[in-house]
Amino acid sequence: MGVMEMMSETSAREGEASMYEYVEGRDFNPVEKVILERRSVRRYREEQVPEGAVRRILECGRFAPSAGNSQPWRFVVVRDRKMLEGMERAVRLRCRVFSFLLDWRRSPLGRLALLNSRLFIRLKRNELAPAPFASITLIALGKLRLFHGAPTVIFILEDRRGAGKPHVDVGICGQNMVLAAHSLGLGTCWVGFIELLRYSPYWKRRLGVRYPYRLAEAIALGYPVGKPDGMVARELQEVAWFEDGKCRTVL
Amino acid sequence: MAVRERFSVPRYDDAALVRTGRVEVDEEKCNGCGMCVSICPGKALFLAEAGGKMVARMVQAELPECVACNDCAAACKREAIGAVRGCDFGMYYKALHRGDLCPPRRF
Ligand code: SF4
Ligand code: SF4
Numbered sequence: 225m226g227v228m229e230m231m232s233e234t235s236a237r238e239g240e241a242s243m244y245e246y247v248e249g250r251d252f253n254p255v256e257k258v259i260l261e262r263r264s265v266r267r268y269r270e271e272q273v274p275e276g277a278v279r280r281i282l283e284c285g286r287f288a289p290s291a292g293n294s295q296p297w298r299f300v301v302v303r304d305r306k307m308l309e310g311m312e313r314a315v316r317l318r319c320r321v322f323s324f325l326l327d328w329r330r331s332p333l334g335r336l337a338l339l340n341s342r343l344f345i346r347l348k349r350n351e352l353a354p355a356p357f358a359s360i361t362l363i364a365l366g367k368l369r370l371f372h373g374a375p376t377v378i379f380i381l382e383d384r385r386g387a388g389k390p391h392v393d394v395g396i397c398g399q400n401m402v403l404a405a406h407s408l409g410l411g412t413c414w415v416g417f418i419e420l421l422r423y424s425p426y427w428k429r430r431l432g433v434r435y436p437y438r439l440a441e442a443i444a445l446g447y448p449v450g451k452p453d454g455m456v457a458r459e460l461q462e463v464a465w466f467e468d469g470k471c472r473t474v475l
Numbered sequence: 476m477a478v479r480e481r482f483s484v485p486r487y488d489d490a491a492l493v494r495t496g497r498v499e500v501d502e503e504k505c506n507g508c509g510m511c512v513s514i515c516p517g518k519a520l521f522l523a524e525a526g527g528k529m530v531a532r533m534v535q536a537e538l539p540e541c542v543a544c545n546d547c548a549a550a551c552k553r554e555a556i557g558a559v560r561g562c563d564f565g566m567y568y569k570a571l572h573r574g575d576l577c578p579p580r581r582f
Contacts, residue, residue, distance in 0.1 A: 248582070249581055249582070250581065251581065252579070252581065260579045263544075263545075263546050263549045263550070264516070264544070264546060265514075266513075266514045266515075266516060266546070267513055267514050329488065342484065345484045346484055349484075349567065353564070353568060354487050354493070354495075354540075354562075354564045354568060355517070355540065355542050357487060358487075358517060358540040359516070359517075359540075362517070362518050362540075367518050368516070368518060450510055450550060450552070451550070451552070452514060452546065452549055452550040453549060454548075454549035454550075455549075455578055455579050456545035456546075456548050456549050456557070456558075456578065457545060457548075457557065457558065457576035457577055457578045458545070458576060458577065458578075459543075459561045459570075459573040459574060459575070459576055459577075460573065460574030460575060460576075460577050461572060461573065461574070462572035462573065462574060475574045
């Protein structure tokens with residue numbers, strides 16, 4: 225008997241519809257709740273996460289779907305405070321340099337920084353979009369911490385030889401882990417700024433980032449301070465919906 | 476998207492083009508615990524004195540970095556804060572095919 229049959233049989237015995245069933249207007253099921261209530265956590269308790277919990281989260285990453293089942297990832301777990309602080313310092317130093325070169329609001333370069341920003345934003349439209357641009361200065365000033373004090377960080381290295389679009393597969397794999405972590409009562413935050421460690425030969429060597437691997441993302445992991453999770457309002461997305469030879473917009 | 480928009484990057488402190496997120500604080504409910512201030516990814520909040528107590532407020536900068544993530548709303552124990560406007564950075568970064576802020580719906 226398959227897992228699905230077992231589950232539906234149990235719930236049938238309990239006299240309620242299975243979780244694996246769509247019932248109109250029904251309350252969110254546990255999986256939907258995990259997805260909808262999970263927020264990015266940026267304040268962590270000192271307490272370390274049990275090793276078993278991290279292993280369990282990595283298991284969920286291991287079973288993520290990937291193009292051609294190529295599994296184009298490698299995980300690096302860092303639970304060493306000294307190392308995490310070292311990486312934070314390295315990223316902060318680089319943010320200070322970028323902030324000096326680009327942030328016309330603060331840089332002593334003034335107008336030259338404005339011209340720099342106009343040029344570099346055009347060259348790096350994603351990396352220097354408004355939000356990360358502002359974060360560079362916040363990190364440089366020490367107002368925003370890279371790992372937010374998380375005691376464990378999972379780095380995802382992308383195997384560039386992966387089938388199809390390995391960067392997408394890395395995202396899918398990471399989100400599996402993030403949701404699994406949330407379901408275990410842990411907080412997570414995606415840390416894209418570890419990107420700046422690419423400019424550090426020392427940290428690349430220490431983390432084993434060499435061909436075919438590329439530093440893709442990091443996930444900060446730990447017990448949150450307070451209760452940061454919950455459902456919130458978000459922008460609706462306009463969906464183009466084709467059906468019966470017609471197209472309509474669904475919001 | 477117009478060609479002109481596609482090829483122009485807004486000045487991030489140009490209030491005429493850039494619309495950052497905005498939160499509203501219910502100062503009656505807010506007790507100034509500072510949780511939202513400490514977790515805001517854009518550091519767009521601070522505590523200010525109002526009516527003899529501390530309350531959360533939005534930073535009045537040329538570029539308040541609120542991205543309307545609503546992490547503050549989720550973390551606040553008193554339901555005193557929440558985003559009332561999403562962000563749209565304009566020109567090259569113009570938000571497309573978006574509606575108003577809305578909580579999860581059950582269909
Ligand atoms: S978390 Fe809520 S109560 Fe605390 S300062 Fe922020 S708005 Fe006020
Ligand atoms: S919505 Fe997000 S970015 Fe805006 S003030 Fe709240 S926590 Fe900060």
